Amino acid sequence: xxxxxxxxxxxxxxxxxxxxxxxxxxxxxxxxxxxxxxxxxxxxxxxxxxxxxxxxxxxxxxxxxxxxxxxxxxxxxxxxxxxxxxxxxxxxxxxxxxxxxxxxxxxxxxxxxxxxxxxxxxxxxxxxxxxxxxxxxxxxxxxxxxxxxxxxxxxxxxxxxxxxxxxxxxxxxxxxxxxxxxxxxxxxxxxxxxxxxxxxxxxxxxxxxxxxxxxxxxxxxxxxxxxxxxxxxxxxxxxxxxxxxxxxxxxxxxxxxxxxxxxxxxxxxxxxxxxxxxxxxxxxxxxxxxxxxxxxxxxxxxxxx
Amino acid sequence: xxxxxxxxxxxxxxxxxxxxxxxxxxxxxxxxxxxxxxxxxxxxxxxxxxxxxxxxxxxxxxxxxxxxxxxxxxxxxxxxxxxxxxxxxxxxxxxxxxxxxxxxxxxxxxxxxxxxxxxxxxxxxxxxxxxxxxxxxxxxxxxxxxxxxxxxxxxxxxxxxxxxxxxxxxxxxxxxxxxxxxxxxxxxxxxxxxxxxxxxxxxxxxxxxxxxxxxxxxxxxxxxxxxxxxxxxxxxxxxxxxxxxxxxxxxxxxxxxxxxxxxxxxxxxxxxxxxxxxxxxxxxxxxxxxxxxxxxxxxxxxxxx
DNA sequence: ACATAAATATGCATTATTTGCATGTTAGGC
DNA sequence: GCCTAACATGCAAATAATGCATATTTATGT
Numbered sequence: 001x002x003x004x005x006x007x008x009x010x011x012x013x014x015x016x017x018x019x020x021x022x023x024x025x026x027x028x029x030x031x032x033x034x035x036x037x038x039x040x041x042x043x044x045x046x047x048x049x050x051x052x053x054x055x056x057x058x059x060x061x062x063x064x065x066x067x068x069x070x071x072x073x074x075x076x077x078x079x080x081x082x083x084x085x086x087x088x089x090x091x092x093x094x095x096x097x098x099x100x101x102x103x104x105x106x107x108x109x110x111x112x113x114x115x116x117x118x119x120x121x122x123x124x125x126x127x128x129x130x131x132x133x134x135x136x137x138x139x140x141x142x143x144x145x146x147x148x149x150x151x152x153x154x155x156x157x158x159x160x161x162x163x164x165x166x167x168x169x170x171x172x173x174x175x176x177x178x179x180x181x182x183x184x185x186x187x188x189x190x191x192x193x194x195x196x197x198x199x200x201x202x203x204x205x206x207x208x209x210x211x212x213x214x215x216x217x218x219x220x221x222x223x224x225x226x227x228x229x230x231x232x233x234x235x236x237x238x239x240x241x242x243x244x245x246x247x248x249x250x251x252x253x254x255x256x257x258x259x260x261x262x263x264x265x266x267x268x269x270x271x272x273x274x275x276x277x278x279x280x281x282x283x284x285x286x287x288x289x290x291x292x293x294x295x296x297x298x299x300x301x302x303x304x305x
Numbered sequence: 306x307x308x309x310x311x312x313x314x315x316x317x318x319x320x321x322x323x324x325x326x327x328x329x330x331x332x333x334x335x336x337x338x339x340x341x342x343x344x345x346x347x348x349x350x351x352x353x354x355x356x357x358x359x360x361x362x363x364x365x366x367x368x369x370x371x372x373x374x375x376x377x378x379x380x381x382x383x384x385x386x387x388x389x390x391x392x393x394x395x396x397x398x399x400x401x402x403x404x405x406x407x408x409x410x411x412x413x414x415x416x417x418x419x420x421x422x423x424x425x426x427x428x429x430x431x432x433x434x435x436x437x438x439x440x441x442x443x444x445x446x447x448x449x450x451x452x453x454x455x456x457x458x459x460x461x462x463x464x465x466x467x468x469x470x471x472x473x474x475x476x477x478x479x480x481x482x483x484x485x486x487x488x489x490x491x492x493x494x495x496x497x498x499x500x501x502x503x504x505x506x507x508x509x510x511x512x513x514x515x516x517x518x519x520x521x522x523x524x525x526x527x528x529x530x531x532x533x534x535x536x537x538x539x540x541x542x543x544x545x546x547x548x549x550x551x552x553x554x555x556x557x558x559x560x561x562x563x564x565x566x567x568x569x570x571x572x573x574x575x576x577x578x579x580x581x582x583x584x585x586x587x588x589x590x591x592x593x594x595x596x597x598x599x600x601x602x603x604x605x606x607x608x609x610x
Numbered sequence: 611a612c613a614t615a616a617a618t619a620t621g622c623a624t625t626a627t628t629t630g631c632a633t634g635t636t637a638g639g640c
Numbered sequence: 641g642c643c644t645a646a647c648a649t650g651c652a653a654a655t656a657a658t659g660c661a662t663a664t665t666t667a668t669g670t
Contacts, residue, residue: 001380003306019617028659033618035657045388053617053666064386071379075306078376081369083350132437135459154440155460324646336629338647343628358637358646 017054096139112295165272177238191240194221322359401444417600470577482543496545
């Protein structure tokens with residue numbers, strides 16, 4: 001098992017084909033094809049379904065993508081840590097951000113302390129993993145979503161928590177396929193993309209969205225994925241309704257490619273939370289934390305004026 | 306970065322020399338020597354100090370051993386998970402055991418449910434990591450040490466906890482080097498192996514052992530390591546006094562290679578704790594849990610009779 | 611149905627990497 | 641100083657991986 005293997009698999013999963021993946025990996029197509037074959041042979045499993053073009057991820061591999069991203073980041077961090085000799089203690093901070101937030105607000109938040117010249121590592125994981133990385137000191141600050149009425153954040157006795165923003169989870173669907181949706185709706189059916197019940201957004205769906213949906217029509221989960229970006233893609237193609245943090249869908253709603261269905265279907269306001277351990281606060285983490293809090297205040301001031 | 310690299314490094318760290326590591330890795334000594342060189346070159350760092358024989362871990366690498374063990378286990382788990390096709394849901398359980406416990410009581414505890422024919426994965430980590438693996442559902446049951454008067458177990462609101470045994474942390478030293486120790490002691494000095502302050506045993510030392518030691522003599526930490534097995538090794542060579550869970554040193558005390566210094570220096574009784582998440586209890590975890598509890602009771606009964 | 615393009619696989623020769631055996635060098639103990 | 645154990649290096653052979661050229665197959669448009 002090698003970091004290279006993981007990166008090869010992720011490259012195909014994220015680029016959608018062997019062809020584009022091999023370009024990204026700077027390997028010729030035949031060598032890449034053979035590489036994937038060799039990895040499959042070494043692991044004793046089929047990673048991709050080649051009966052279609054482009055090849056598709058085998059269904060059982062999909063569930064392991066987050067784990068692979070996590071391990072890949074861990075291996076890179078290990079290499080960096082091993083290279084850090086005793087004498088070169090770098091100014092570094094590790095941020096663990098929920099996937100959906102990593103694609104929306106995190107870049108801007110990180111920008112608020114970029115001038116501090118701190119080596120910043122961003123890890124994208126699901127909510128539980130972000131918190132675990134804080135608890136185990138593998139990350140310094142986490143960005144996660146929270147919802148009113150949800151369970152208390154696990155481990156919150158040991159964490160310092162700050163609210164740094166708001167994002168609404170909104171229902172979206174393809175702008176040019178509304179007739180399909182209305183057809184289903186006229187049969188009393190609502191095709192939806194479900195998030196898995198063991199991730200936060202899945203729990204939000206099951207507690208706060210689906211019960212309210214049932215008053216509108218019969219909820220028909222057509223797909224389950226933990227990836228908001230994948231859910232967004234399926235909504236865009238008119239496959240089913242997806243609940244997406246609003247900033248992620250903003251551009252496509254503006255373009256008309258997606259329609260915001262908030263007028264009809266339930267949306268959930270979420271707060272954006274920053275978390276860090278209460279104890280062992282290093283100067284670097286303190287500096288960054290202050291900056292993050294300050295950036296919330298300055299953004300709030302701008303919104304008012 | 307490869308799993309193989311991590312395993313090579315760990316093999317040297319745990320076996321104490323290139324020579325024994327290469328045997329364990331089924332590679333000839335020259336090839337292994339070259340391999341470590343190549344890994345060092347690829348990583349851009351010196352992993353081992355070869356100016357002594359046997360070679361010794363470079364100090365800055367030592368801090369990364371736990372991380373390497375964790376990643377190594379994660380990579381093996383990933384390979385296994387990838388191989389698990391959708392149709393072959395295996396009966397599996399993951400146990401996260403504190404390093405010191407993994408070497409003492411865990412094999413016997415696992416033996417108590419071996420007949421259940423459950424694919425059991427054992428991961429050895431430091432105490433915080435064991436708990437984190439439970440919190441993040443990467444492990445089902447954790448075995449950790451606890452001490453009277455210590456801080457509450459982190460996350461215990463979410464955990465079901467059971468006391469399953471007792472192990473005493475005892476001071477030991479080389480049986481044939483007592484004159485060296487007495488010499489130091491006559492100068493009012495006690496050379497000790499310290500555990501790092503960020504691991505549980507280090508905290509126990511600093512709170513419950515060193516304050517009491519100071520009434521006896523001046524504590525001189527000669528080495529710091531998180532590995533009880535390494536501490537045991539240094540005690541055996543007469544380098545300094547080490548505090549070791551008693552079962553780990555039992556054989557060598559019986560042999561006379563080590564001396565149990567409890568009569569003079571403080572020992573700390575620890576309890577052996579099993580922990581699991583309170584919610585989402587699967588039948589497999591329940592079965593195993595019951596077995597573990599039952600095995601405590603049957604062991605207690607034997608001790609009485 | 612046919613043609614075309616895109617995507618993946620295979621043959622072949624070349625290059626790169628890794629290995630074990632034999633041997634050299636050096637630390638550590640007596 | 642001598643001897644042994646432990647790590648390093650030379651050499652040749654074996655194994656692994658690559659790119660180019662070509663083959664095969666899916667998907668799409670006409």
